[in-house]
Amino acid sequence: MRRHLILYGDRLLGRAVKRLIRLLRRADPDRAADFAALVARRFGPLLPAHKIGLANLRAAFPDKDDAWIKQTLKDSWDNLGRVAGEYVHMARIWDFDVDHPNTGRIQTDDVPMFEMLRDDGKPALVFAAHLANWELPAIAAAAHGLPSAVVYRMPNNKAVANEIARIRAPLMGRLIRTRAQAAVEMAAALSVGEHLGMLVDQHFSRGVDVTFFGRRCKANPSIARLARQFDCPVVGVRVIRLPGRKFRIEATGPYELPRGADGKVDVPATTQMITSVVEGWVRENPGQYLWFHRRWR
Numbered sequence: 226m227r228r229h230l231i232l233y234g235d236r237l238l239g240r241a242v243k244r245l246i247r248l249l250r251r252a253d254p255d256r257a258a259d260f261a262a263l264v265a266r267r268f269g270p271l272l273p274a275h276k277i278g279l280a281n282l283r284a285a286f287p288d289k290d291d292a293w294i295k296q297t298l299k300d301s302w303d304n305l306g307r308v309a310g311e312y313v314h315m316a317r318i319w320d321f322d323v324d325h326p327n328t329g330r331i332q333t334d335d336v337p338m339f340e341m342l343r344d345d346g347k348p349a350l351v352f353a354a355h356l357a358n359w360e361l362p363a364i365a366a367a368a369h370g371l372p373s374a375v376v377y378r379m380p381n382n383k384a385v386a387n388e389i390a391r392i393r394a395p396l397m398g399r400l401i402r403t404r405a406q407a408a409v410e411m412a413a414a415l416s417v418g419e420h421l422g423m424l425v426d427q428h429f430s431r432g433v434d435v436t437f438f439g440r441r442c443k444a445n446p447s448i449a450r451l452a453r454q455f456d457c458p459v460v461g462v463r464v465i466r467l468p469g470r471k472f473r474i475e476a477t478g479p480y481e482l483p484r485g486a487d488g489k490v491d492v493p494a495t496t497q498m499i500t501s502v503v504e505g506w507v508r509e510n511p512g513q514y515l516w517f518h519r520r521w522r
Contacts, residue, residue, distance in 0.1 A: 249261065249309075249310055249312075249313045249314075250313045250314070253314075254310075254311055254314035254317055254318055254470075255470055257310035257311065257313065257314060258306075258307040258310035258311050258470075259307075259310070260310060261306040261307060261309045261310030262302075262303045262304075262306035262307045262310065263306070264306055265302045265303060265305050265306025265307075265309070266299060266302050266303050266306065269302035269305070269306075270298075270302070274517035275298070275302075275517070277516070277517050277518070277519055278298050278301060278516040278517045279294065279298060281516045281517075281518075281519075281520060281521070282294050282297060282298060282511070282516055284438065284440060284521065285438040285507075285511075286438075286511070296512070297511050297512045297516075298516065299512075300511075300512025300513070301511075301512055301513070301514060301515065301516050301517070303512075304357065304466065304512065304513050304514075304515075305515060305517070307358070307466075308357075308358050308359070308360070311358055312360065315360060315361075315364055318330055318331075318358075318361075318472075319331060319361065319364045319365070319368055321333065321365070321368070321369075323336060323369070329471075330470060330471050330472060331361070331365075331471070331472055331474065332467070332471055332472065332473045332474070333473065333474040333475065333476075334475075335474065335475060335476040338460070338476045338478075339365070339366075339369060339371065339476065342371060342420060342458065342460065343369070343370055343371050345458075346418070347418070347457050347458060348414070348415040348416075348417075348418050348419055348420060348421065348455060348457045349420045349421070349457055349458045349459070349460060349479075350415075350420075350421055350422075350448050350451055350452055350455075350457060350458070350459045350460070351366070351420060351421065351422040351423075351459075351460050351461070351462055352422075352423060352424075352425045352448050352459070352460075352461050352462075352499055352502075352503075353422060353423070353424050353425070353461070353462050353463060353464075354424060354425065354426040354463060354503045354506060354507070354514075355424060355426055355427070355514065355515035355518075356463055356464055356465070356506055356507065356510060356513050356514055356515075357463075357464040357465055357466040357472060357510070357513045358464055358466065358472060359424060359464060359515075361464050361472060361474060362422060362462040362463075362464065362474065363375045363422055365462075365474060366420055366422065371420045372417075372418060372419045372420065373399065373419055373420045373421070373422065374399035374400075374401055374410075374411070374414035374419045374420070374421050374422070375399070375400055375401065375421075375422050375423070376401045376402075376403060376407065376411065376421070376422070376423035376424075376447075377400060377401070377402065377403065378402075378403045399414060399419065401414065408447070411447065411451060412451065412454065412455075415451060415454075415455050415457065416455075421451070422462070423445075423447065423448065425444065425445055425447075425448060425499055425500075425503065426500075426503050426507075426520075427445075427518050427520065428442060428443055428518065428519060428520055428521075428522055429443050429444055429445035429446075430443060431443075432444045432445050432446055432496070433446045433492065433493045433496050434493070435493075435496055435497045435500040436497065436500070437500050437503075437504055437520060437521070438504060438507075440521050441521070442520055442521045442522070443522070444496050444497075444499075444500050445496075446492050446493070446495075446496045448495070448496070448499060449482075449490060449491075449492040449493075449495035449496045449499070450492055452482055452490045452495065453489050453490035453492060453495075456490070458478065458479035459478055459479060459480050459482060459495075459499075460476055460477065460478035460479055460480070461476070461477045461478055461480070461499070461502050461503075462474065462475070462476050462477075463475050463477075463506045465509075465510060465513070466510075466513050477502065480498065482495045482498070483495055483498060
């Protein structure tokens with residue numbers, strides 16, 4: 226009986242997501258983002274994830290008062306809603322023109338970095354975090370000629386997963402699901418010269434111990450392990466949501482990675498270095514971060 230109820234619930238969720246995507250697609254990107262942000266601000270605080278966000282923010286910023294915590298969490302719900310509303314319009318949102326930079330929605334001063342990665346004949350590892358619209362870096366790579374692969378987590382609901390994959394597939398290069406054989410697929414992508422991107426800021430139960438906002442947690446060491454194996458450039462890319470419905474994309478690196486006495490990349494130290502970079506990004510724009518994940522366990 227319980228299994229049938231779960232399956233029925235999954236079907237209802239899948240249908241609801243499909244209808245929501247169709248609804249958002251009828252609107253232009255701005256109206257879709259505004260609508261989804263309104264829904265997230267209104268109903269997000271009623272969800273269990275809101276308590277997780279409160280606990281996370283209080284742990285990360287113990288010196289901040291309740292008013293700041295409340296406003297930052299409201300901003301975070303707003304950002305999450307906008308990401309959802311923008312998702313179905315990603316192809317329209319990405320309007321960056323190399324010949325006329327910083328004139329559209331997408332702004333960046335790091336074209337030389339991207340051109341270097343494209344033209345150096347090497348694979349590369351790119352880490353990002355759940356900041357602003359975190360889907361944009363993957364689109365940037367594919368849109369501007371970088372052979373790329375993106376690691377992503379498949380939603381548990383099959384219908385939802387299929388809808389998301391259908392939107393991502395034409396925009397983001399090779400898609401690698403997080404599953405048992407993902408490590409082999411990631412290594413294969415690098416071996417043929419692709420640029421491999423992944424989000425690195427969530428709990429990873431089989432990870433290494435790092436410190437994030439002064440607290441111990443587990444982080445995914447895949448970037449560090451692959452850098453040790455392939456000795457290729459490691460770059461960080463973040464997105465900042467700007468006024469006027471614009472986005473700034475910033476790239477940092479390539480990083481000089483910590484190495485052991487044998488000259489090889491030190492996996493725990495490199496994972497901590499990456500985590501510290503992400504923490505710095507979050508501190509700059511805490512209201513644009515996804516606080517609703519149990520990072521510390």
